Amino acid sequence: MKRDLVSFADLTREQADRLFDLAVRLKADLRAGRAHAELSQRTLALLFHKPSLRTRLSFEVAMTQLGGTSIFITDREIGIGSREPVQDVARVLSGYVDGIMVRTFDHALAEDLARHGSVPVINGLTDWLHPCQILADLLTMREAGIAFDGAVVTYVGDGNNVANSWIEAAGLYRLTVRIACPEGYDPDPKLVARINAAGVGSVEIHRSPAEAAAGADVLYTDVWASMGQEAEREKRLPIFRSYQINEALVARAKPTAIVLHCLPAHRGEEITEDVIEGPRSRVFPQAENRLHAQKAVLFELLAGQGAAPAKSAPAKRKAGAPRR
Numbered sequence: 001m002k003r004d005l006v007s008f009a010d011l012t013r014e015q016a017d018r019l020f021d022l023a024v025r026l027k028a029d030l031r032a033g034r035a036h037a038e039l040s041q042r043t044l045a046l047l048f049h050k051p052s053l054r055t056r057l058s059f060e061v062a063m064t065q066l067g068g069t070s071i072f073i074t075d076r077e078i079g080i081g082s083r084e085p086v087q088d089v090a091r092v093l094s095g096y097v098d099g100i101m102v103r104t105f106d107h108a109l110a111e112d113l114a115r116h117g118s119v120p121v122i123n124g125l126t127d128w129l130h131p132c133q134i135l136a137d138l139l140t141m142r143e144a145g146i147a148f149d150g151a152v153v154t155y156v157g158d159g160n161n162v163a164n165s166w167i168e169a170a171g172l173y174r175l176t177v178r179i180a181c182p183e184g185y186d187p188d189p190k191l192v193a194r195i196n197a198a199g200v201g202s203v204e205i206h207r208s209p210a211e212a213a214a215g216a217d218v219l220y221t222d223v224w225a226s227m228g229q230e231a232e233r234e235k236r237l238p239i240f241r242s243y244q245i246n247e248a249l250v251a252r253a254k255p256t257a258i259v260l261h262c263l264p265a266h267r268g269e270e271i272t273e274d275v276i277e278g279p280r281s282r283v284f285p286q287a288e289n290r291l292h293a294q295k296a297v298l299f300e301l302l303a304g305q306g307a308a309p310a311k312s313a314p315a316k317r318k319a320g321a322p323r324r
């Protein structure tokens with residue numbers, strides 16, 4: 001049966017652990033010059049309704065490095081819901097490609113593609129969630145020696161898609177996720193309640209960034225106005241002014257704390273120049289880890305059930321063998 005990654009509800013803890021182990025191995029192989037070709041003959045469709053640097057490039061490079069190929073297409077060409085219905089798009093794409101990565105506004109569109117398509121669907125960001133980002137973030141934490149269970153992750157800013165995916169991560173690992181946000185900009189309250197009821201990690205909503213940052217292992221932030229909210233930017237600036245990661249806030253966290261930002265960043269708004277360029281920042285290794293984490297996702301979802309990464313020889317699909 002095909003597997004999707006539309007949200008972390010698609011992952012068990014064991015599967016997530018396996019992804020991180022695989023990402024570490026694939027990263028080491030890349031560094032050592034050990035080539036992979038397990039996705040030879042596989043094609044990933046990259047469907048974008050919003051702009052991107054990291055997500056598009058890291059998925060394209062990931063497919064290339066695993067021996068496969070990718071095709072970028074925007075909704076201007078497809079016209080999902082206007083030129084043709086999502087269920088038809090999902091079925092047509094499933095006949096051509098081995099996986100679909102989608103970045104879009106409405107999360108339901110990603111779910112519909114997954115429901116109607118017969119190939120894996122990967123969420124490359126919706127208004128509600130950004131799971132691939134948080135996989136890269138967790139990998140960056142692991143590399144910094146921060147164990148997931150028991151870690152305190154403080155997210156400062158808007159209760160947006162990135163915040164919601166951090167909250168979902170507390171359903172996989174015993175993380176304490178503290179969201180410090182202004183009133184009216186909370187993350188999804190139903191998601192917060194569901195994850196807290198699940199009894200794995202825990203989620204706290206704070207109004208004071210200083211309180212939320214106390215003793216944190218990770219300080220995290222994202223833009224105050226996300227893609228699609230550009231018109232609200234001016235209105236939001238004064239509301240979010242104090243929800244900034246700066247030196248004073250970093251001083252509240254553990255001495256070993258790292259600072260993360262999914263990028264793009266607005267220096268002087270949600271993060272200061274000295275922090276993003278400072279010794280605690282892992283922002284650029286974090287951006288690189290999008291590639292390594294996603295290679296693990298693609299490997300798991302597209303290479304075939306039970307496949308293990310080969311050290312050298314490509315795993316070829318036999319002519320006429322069905323796609324998963």
Ligand code: CP
Binds near residue numbers: 051054056125133
């Ligand atoms: N962090 C992230 O998803 O970046 P892009 O919007 O550039 O893909």
Ligand code: NVA
Binds near residue numbers: 161262
């Ligand atoms: N919250 C941001 C994340 C960008 C990667 C947005 O949705 O624009």
